[in-house]
Amino acid sequence: MKVPAGFFETLWSFVSFLPYFFLLFILGLLKAVIICPIVVGIIMIVNSAVIIGLWPAHFIWTLYCVLRTKRLGPVLKIVALSVLPVPLILWPIVGIVGSLLGGIGYGFFAPLIATFEAVGVDVTDKCYHCFADGCLSTIRGSYTAVQDFIDFCFHAYFSYMDELSEKVPKDEKPIDIKLSKLPSCLLATLVGVPVDVFLITALALWKSPFMLFKGWKRLLEDLIGREGPFLETVCVPFAGLAILLWPLAVVGAVVAAIISSFFLGLYAGVIAHQEDSLQMGLAYIVSVVSLFDEYVNDLLYLREGSCLPRPRYHRNMKTNQEKKKLGDDDNNDLRIKRESSLNMKLVSERSRTLRKAIQQYKPVQIWDWLFKSCEVNGRILLRDGLINIKDVEECIKTGNCKKLGIKLPAWSILQCLLISAKSDSSGLVISDDLELTRINSPRDKVFEWFIGPLLIIKEQIKKLQLDVNEEISLRKLVMEHKNEKPDDWDNSDFPSSDNVRKAQLQAIIRRLQGIVASMSRIPTFRRRIRNLVKILYIEAIQASASSNHIGGITQHIHNKNSSAGTKDVKDRDGTVNVSAEKKPDIGDMV
Numbered sequence: 001m002k003v004p005a006g007f008f009e010t011l012w013s014f015v016s017f018l019p020y021f022f023l024l025f026i027l028g029l030l031k032a033v034i035i036c037p038i039v040v041g042i043i044m045i046v047n048s049a050v051i052i053g054l055w056p057a058h059f060i061w062t063l064y065c066v067l068r069t070k071r072l073g074p075v076l077k078i079v080a081l082s083v084l085p086v087p088l089i090l091w092p093i094v095g096i097v098g099s100l101l102g103g104i105g106y107g108f109f110a111p112l113i114a115t116f117e118a119v120g121v122d123v124t125d126k127c128y129h130c131f132a133d134g135c136l137s138t139i140r141g142s143y144t145a146v147q148d149f150i151d152f153c154f155h156a157y158f159s160y161m162d163e164l165s166e167k168v169p170k171d172e173k174p175i176d177i178k179l180s181k182l183p184s185c186l187l188a189t190l191v192g193v194p195v196d197v198f199l200i201t202a203l204a205l206w207k208s209p210f211m212l213f214k215g216w217k218r219l220l221e222d223l224i225g226r227e228g229p230f231l232e233t234v235c236v237p238f239a240g241l242a243i244l245l246w247p248l249a250v251v252g253a254v255v256a257a258i259i260s261s262f263f264l265g266l267y268a269g270v271i272a273h274q275e276d277s278l279q280m281g282l283a284y285i286v287s288v289v290s291l292f293d294e295y296v297n298d299l300l301y302l303r304e305g306s307c308l309p310r311p312r313y314h315r316n317m318k319t320n321q322e323k324k325k326l327g328d329d330d331n332n333d334l335r336i337k338r339e340s341s342l343n344m345k346l347v348s349e350r351s352r353t354l355r356k357a358i359q360q361y362k363p364v365q366i367w368d369w370l371f372k373s374c375e376v377n378g379r380i381l382l383r384d385g386l387i388n389i390k391d392v393e394e395c396i397k398t399g400n401c402k403k404l405g406i407k408l409p410a411w412s413i414l415q416c417l418l419i420s421a422k423s424d425s426s427g428l429v430i431s432d433d434l435e436l437t438r439i440n441s442p443r444d445k446v447f448e449w450f451i452g453p454l455l456i457i458k459e460q461i462k463k464l465q466l467d468v469n470e471e472i473s474l475r476k477l478v479m480e481h482k483n484e485k486p487d488d489w490d491n492s493d494f495p496s497s498d499n500v501r502k503a504q505l506q507a508i509i510r511r512l513q514g515i516v517a518s519m520s521r522i523p524t525f526r527r528r529i530r531n532l533v534k535i536l537y538i539e540a541i542q543a544s545a546s547s548n549h550i551g552g553i554t555q556h557i558h559n560k561n562s563s564a565g566t567k568d569v570k571d572r573d574g575t576v577n578v579s580a581e582k583k584p585d586i587g588d589m590v
Helices: 007-068 074-083 085-117 126-132 136-165 179-225 238-275 278-299 320-324 328-350 352-357 363-384 389-398 402-422 445-464 468-480 499-519 523-562
Strands: 428-431 434-436
Touching: 007 074, 007 085, 007 126, 007 136, 007 238, 074 085, 074 179, 085 136, 085 238, 136 523, 179 238, 179 278, 238 278, 363 402, 363 428, 363 523, 389 402, 389 523, 402 428, 402 445, 402 468, 402 499, 402 523, 428 445, 445 499, 468 499
Parallel strands: none
Antiparallel strands: 428 434
């Protein structure tokens, strides 16, 4: 579709756009009104049942694990045991209310947004998709959300508690606070929470009109001028929906600021403990308000900095007055850098070419690659005998999925690191046409925690310079050995006899398995692993059936040739009797 040029063409495009938008909006609202109660009912009923049913176990087990752990010192343990009952008692209320709000938000906005996405440029049969999209998919999404929440309550929570209560190395010191610092920390927290909540809430409410009108101004300019996010979606009236829903985004930002202010106030106690000074804790209470004001000003492109005082709350930290004493040249350099970064940000927001040149991968794309790689490698390991049907059945029946849920993803990641180490890539070579670097990696803190260590491990593997035989041997060692000490590889076929080299590789394997164990606490991980196990189970059954079938035919031919001149053993109807063991049905096992 051609972008309108000129005043009258732009005006006519805008006028013709309005009825198209309102028809889609009314249709989306009707779908949302029908789907929303169903989604809210599913999420509320199941989540509330899980929260209330597991609350006694969560309450008792949390206190027991904190009491038992050796990772916390005696003073910190007493403080934690005295404070923990409050969030544990509030958890059912927060969980049920959050499920209600989340169900309403998802059940209402998912069908509404899907209605507008159905008229995209790449969508065929737009009329059908306008009515169908967002109905069944939203209901299925609610089942997925409930399943992930159950996985979190049953698996991730107990996994965290097991890690907290497990044995610690002898050289690791427990985390503790000094009893003499406790009064100042508590006083800083008691002062910081009400002060910061009040001041940050007042600032958020004061800045919210600026955010509302500046956002509307920018969205309208982009809509009329076909710039920004609407340059690529000229045919889609998604712009009107974004303008209409912008006040909800402003309300969400204000609510997020109010919630975060509570934790910012609590952090004053941490500052008081780190600096061993109540004065520093109180200074942080004042300074964090100024930092919040400066952050909001930068976000809304208001004036630089903040007029609020910002005292020093770290001993090695410079105050505003000390920073102002910098030379004019330094100030000019800082201002030039700031303006250039701002210009680059504006250019990146408006430049369609730049956004196409640098493709930003989403977390779900990396997640899909990981499990696709696990599926491919799982079939290879199943074919080579490193995974058998007993491992799959054990994972399905007993839930012991360490080999399939930990070792298999760790091997898949290790194989990616081996390929990346041999290439000249600065990142991770995911496939022939996909390379993950720090530039195009997802801007997600969770994935940054995982991808950062993987890049370090890749450089360690690169320095080891493994040969082909070592790489082949590693596949078996990862899947079938403990990899705790070099002696574990004595009876293996690892080519090298260097114990230092073995220890380095074992440390890398343990590190990868630890990363995968942390990934397994993400709710979607267990759901994807269950789907992977079902696929491998079907592959194992087919491979076993094919092997038995070929083996039976071979044995029959052998018997026929060896018993020439004698009669074949047949049933009463004259057919050869071939018996096969019945395999368990996956539906019965799941």
